[in-house]
Amino acid sequence: MKTAITGTGCYIPSERKPNEDFESAHFVDSGGRPFDNPTSDIIQKFSDITGIQERRYASKELNTSDIGHLAAEKALEDAGIDREDLDYIIFAHNFGDVNFGELQGDTLPTLATRVKHLLKIKNVKCVAYDMLFGCPGWVEGVIQAHAFIQSGMAKHCLVVGADTLSRVVDKYDRDSMIFADGAGAAVISASSETGGIIAHTSATYANGEAYLLRFGNSFKTDTSEDTRFIKMNGRKIYEFAVTQVPKAMKECLEDSGVDISEVKKIFLHQANEKMDDAIVKRFYRLFGMNVPEGIMPMNIQKHGNSSVATIPTLFDMVRRGEIEGQSVREGDVVIFASVGAGMNINAFVYRC
Template sequence: MGVSIIGTGSYIPENQIKNKAFAKQEFLNSDGSSFQQTNNIIIEKFKGITGIEERRYVSEDLNTSDIAFLASERAILDSGIDKEDLDYIIFAHNFGDVSAGESQGDTLPSLASRVKHLLKIRNPNCVAYDMLFGCPGWIEGVIQANAFIKSGIAKRCLVIGAETLSRIVDPYDRDSMIYADGAGAVVLEASDANTGIMSHISASYTLKEAHYLFYGKSYNSSGNETKYIKMLGRKIYEFAVTHVPNAMVECLRKSGFDVAQVRKILIHQANEKMDEAIVSRFYGHFNMEVPEHIMPMTIDKLGNSSVATIPTLLDQILKGKVKNHHLHTGDVIIFASVGAGMNINAIVYKF
């Protein structure tokens, strides 16, 4: 038995926030001191490293569970199934619903329960739960759905990745320019053994790496006790380019496919330079140059929306919205991600 994606959906917020929107922002160092460079130089360097030109933010009337519902509704419609036939709803996020103007995450009830409620699913045997696994959460949710279906516990699963990171960033931290909002979802069901998920791998590194991403106070220390997403960028980069390529190689080995059969690599849209380095090192294991058009990227226009980057990218490709990138029956692709935990995972998938 195989497990395949039979429907995809995404929600891309309409609010486009271009880099120039940060031109008058007051950015500070972690110790609260001012930068010597102008914001124009900071923004130029930022774009050169991350590849980000703009990002999307949700409107004030929407929350993470709302955009997850919209993406899920589209995925279910795309799959052609009856929503009442879903056995599991697995919702990958990290911060819950953070309302506009607020800083506290709301996870009661779970966001998966909220999506099930919004979908108006009556079936009590459709189990809804949240997945907290950092940016690799959506892939991990797919891996769990794969296990449920192969074991016979479930026939169909909805796996969602959604986040509104724009509401948990420190405006004084230049890293705030990285983060974005978005939602993506897929429906999975049993398929022919020669298609779908062919292999997967996951790992958590916590001995030294657990706090590379963390919640910390604003760089503006003027009595503000609110905590925001913070990261040790250099540490994360070094970790990712070391461990993610190795995981991808091992996952491909487990699948039985040759590297020459890989048509696309859909990697978490975290940082353009980092993703390019990961893919370069992956092919370096096989003494190969990186093939042209192997790694579709949307980070330039959509930013880093954490768990949403891969499912939104997949949906955009399948809907013909990513230039020079298409997927066809028989194509072998690799999904790969890295994020808070520190966690990594990968899937080899055949269409």
Template sequence: MSIKITGVGSYIPERVEKNSDFHEHEFLYEDGSNFSQSNAVIIEKFKAITGIVERRYIHSELNNSDIAYLAAINAIEDAKIDPEELDYLIVAHNYGDVLDKDVQSDTVPSLASRVKHKLRIKNPKCVAYDILFGCPGWIEAVIQANAFIKSGLAKKCLVIGSETLSRVVDKHDRDSMIYSDGAGATVIEASDEPGGILAHESATYSFEEANFIFFGKSYNRDNDDPRRYIKMHGRKIYEFALSHVPAAMKSCLEQSGKNIKDLKKILIHQANEKMDEAIVKRFYKLMGAEAPEGVMPMSINKLGNSSVATVPTLLDLILKGKMKDQELVKGDVIMLASVGAGMNINAIVYQV
């Protein structure tokens, strides 16, 4: 028996926010002081480092659970299953439902329960729950679904990664330009076909690293709004990722029994183009090889960093032929990898 992804789906918001839309923002340092550089210079440097030209935001009438549902519908239709057959419905996110212009994250009931309700699933044995694991949440939820199926507790699982980071960014923080909204979903099933999930690796580094990504006040000291926003220590995260993610990827590949030459694609969390390039380059160096051109498809330039949604969205786009010069065929070996708040890292080696 193998455990395979039998359906993929995503929701990419219609609203496009270009870098030029940030030219009128008042970017501030953490202490509230002004940048000496113009916004044009700040944005150009941002683009050179992250690769982001534009990102997607949801419209005001939508919420996180809504787009999770829309991605789920696409994955269920792609898998051609009856949703009543699902044993588990897992939603990876970090900030719950945050209404437009609201100050509070809403996680009761869970997003998974909300999605199950929207799907009109009657079966009470379809267990719905959320997972909070930072940006690697969707991959970790796939690992959990894999364990449920392996143990005999499940036959079919729906795993969703959905986030609306536009609702939790401080417009005075230049890092706000990184974040975006989106949702990706997959149906995971037991299969008689070869391949599927071959190996996985996960880790949490929290002794010194737990607060590299956190919730904090606006950089605008004159702002009396009680709202708190996503914040990060970018340099510390970059150094952490380069130190730990390549080693986890190496361990995962070795567990799979596959050779580095077998690896067709690496679908890595779209966090920062330069960081992702450095991670993959170091991974190949650890394996005594050089990264081949095109091994790391990128969507961040157009879609930004949608946290848990980046990897499943990327997988959906490739499998459905929506990314130029990128394709996967049956038998291809790929790696899924991510790093994020916690600090958590993980990887999966998967054969299509």
């Protein structure tokens, strides 16, 4: 029995936030000191490194569970299954539901339970739980769904990845320009067809790396000390990711028994264009090869970094022909890989 992705869907928030909107921002460094160079220079350098030109924010009335539900509805429709046949709903996120204008995350009940409620599923044997695994949460959810299916515990699982990071950023921190909102979902099913998940790997690095992404005080020192925002050590994360992710991808591909020449696409967490380019280059360098043209689809330029939502959103858009020059066909071998808070890394090799 194979584990196949039988349906996908995503929700792209309607509110666009272009880089120019940050021209009036008052960015300060970690010590609360203003930068010497003008904000326009900071924005330009940010764009050159990350590739982000604009990002999407969820509208005020929608929360993380709401946009997750909208993506889930599309995935279920695409899969063509009865939602009552779902055995598991796994919802990957990082901060729960954060009401617009507030900072406190709400995870009671779990976001997976909220999605099950919104889907109006009556089947009590459909178990709903949340996945907290940083940006690699959706990939880890798929790996867990695969384990349930291979053990005979499930036939159909719904894996959702959604975050509203725009509501947990420090507006005085220039890193706030990276983060965005979004939701993606996939139905993972037992299948007798060829293809499916061939190999997977996961790892947590917590010996010195655990707090590279964390919650911390605003860089503006005269704000409330009781308020926390998402913070990151960008340079350390870059060094960690470009070193460890290519190794994990290589290990996973070798475990699959698939030759690298068969790989058609790499769906990498949309964290930072420069970092993703470096990861893929180092991955192919481990095999003594140059990067094939068009191997890595990207949507970070217009969507920003929406954490757990980046990979399922990207995959859905490619499947639907919504990214120019990118497509996947039946039989194609693709690699999914992610890195994020924990510090966690994971990957799986999949034949479409």
